[in-house]
């Protein structure tokens with residue numbers, strides 16, 4: 001088991017100085033940093049095994065195909081997917097959800113049916129459904145939330161009837177940190193015949209996720225938030241549901257036979273991987289997953305939980321600070337506001353102290369309206385963050401209050 005000091009050594013960027021101060025990187029929900037093990041895997045693959053996949057019969061083509069398919073198996077095992085054939089590589093969570101909205105939604109959601117969402121969804125799990133609902137004449141419904149930012153399960157149950165075709169819900173909110181009971185929701189949705197999509201962008205990087213246990217129909221996540229590169233994401237889908245869907249993007253790779261006037265589709269998962277896939281990205285993601293496996297997802301979860309609890313507690317006690325989301329059982333993000341300081345000004349002042357946080361609407365504008373704010377600041381944690389870094393952030397917040405003469 002690595003110590004936190006050893007873990008930090010694996011992330012060279014953490015040694016950087018920003019504005020003359022040691023970097024304190026607390027913007028992990030936006031994108032995580034990468035360990036040397038993942039960067040080395042990328043270089044090794046590009047230097048000695050690189051070629052396109054599933055095409056050439058030459059040696060490098062075979063090596064690349066073997067590595068790419070091994071990455072798929074690695075991803076499937078990491079989230080305990082029932083079958084690696086249901087693992088589709090995409091460019092990210094956003095593309096994964098768009099794939100489902102087009103290829104499933106436009107075909108199977110009918111006029112007059114409903115899509116059940118929550119007000120805490122990231123725009124990536126809202127805007128695709130708005131367009132899809134408009135195109136087929138479906139209704140959007142929203143699962144009510146309690147004042148603490150958790151779902152009101154009783155109120156939601158009343159909206160979940162046989163007219164609901166799909167429930168699309170985030171596993172962990174990127175603003176509130178709320179962890180939604182997705183297994184329970186999938187069970188309830190299936191009882192009324194609805195399909196379920198879970199946005200796992202903020203869950204898979206931070207906690208052990210078991211897709212077999214959750215038993216949704218679709219589950220989406222991104223590589224860059226879990227120590228992997230940008231440009232790769234995952235959509236897992238149930239095989240029978242994916243089989244019934246038409247392709248999303250079309251072109252090379254996703255076909256079986258092409259005639260001048262029509263074409264037939266490749267087997268799963270290739271039916272949904274048109275064109276050259278993100279090959280080196282998949283191999284780098286696989287190395288990132290090996291890193292997470294070595295550290296252990298249980299450890300990652302408990303470490304970031306401890307950091308989050310400390311940040312939540314200190315921020316809640318700080319005069320003038322409002323913290324959003326549930327006090328306990330939350331994911332590793334803490335959104336907050338300091339009275340009298342715009343979050344963008346706060347983020348800029350913290351940056352002067354080397355502390356990187358995010359400020360803005362976090363691609364969740366409806367949630368900002370629900371919270372009755374324009375924007376928030378947000379600190380988000382990962383396996384390489386330390387308790388001391390939270391103290392540095394708190395000192396920087398106090399400094400910002402002093403500079404702006406806020407009590």
Ligand code: C6P
Nearest residue numbers: 029030092093094122124174201222363
């Ligand atoms: N949230 C954040 O700072 P992409 O961009 O496709 O990798 O992920 C989109 C996405 C979808 N769902 C949730 C819950 C997310 O948090 C995100 C990305 C980043 O909170 C960027 S806005």
